[in-house]
Amino acid sequence: MNQFPPRRPPLDGLRREIARARSEKAAGRSGGFVRKTYRMTREEARATAKEWFSTWPKAAYWTEVESWRPLPGEGDTIEFTMRRLPTAD
Template identity: 40%
Template sequence: MPSSPEDLADRMAARRRQVNADDGFAREIFTQPRDQAPETARAFLDRWPAAAYMSAVESWRELSGGEIEIVAH
């Protein structure tokens, strides 16, 4: 049983990455301060355009310290 909502979120994120690990997508995980996270996500999507690579932000969440974790493929 998770001891906090953050523990539950961490377990769910780890499980999601394991389940999707063999689906053929290369994933990148970014953890950054809130003000930098959108710029990083945009740079990733610009570098790997969806039309050619099916790129997307798969998930994002706010961590306890105020940072944002982004999972992109």
């Protein structure tokens, strides 16, 4: 029977990763993704999103509509953010 408590794994790698993520955030980097936020009519927004997907295919660039919201009091205006990887590997 073992009388010693189980050993915990070293946390140095986790500490380094947390520090790296915090420094990137402080420097204004977005975790490797390219993001662009737009404000336009719903029709223009759909066309712009389609253009992103045709220019940077989802399978290769992880292209995504990150957020999409109608702006209250501004008629048919949408604010949305598109996200993609800077390059395809």
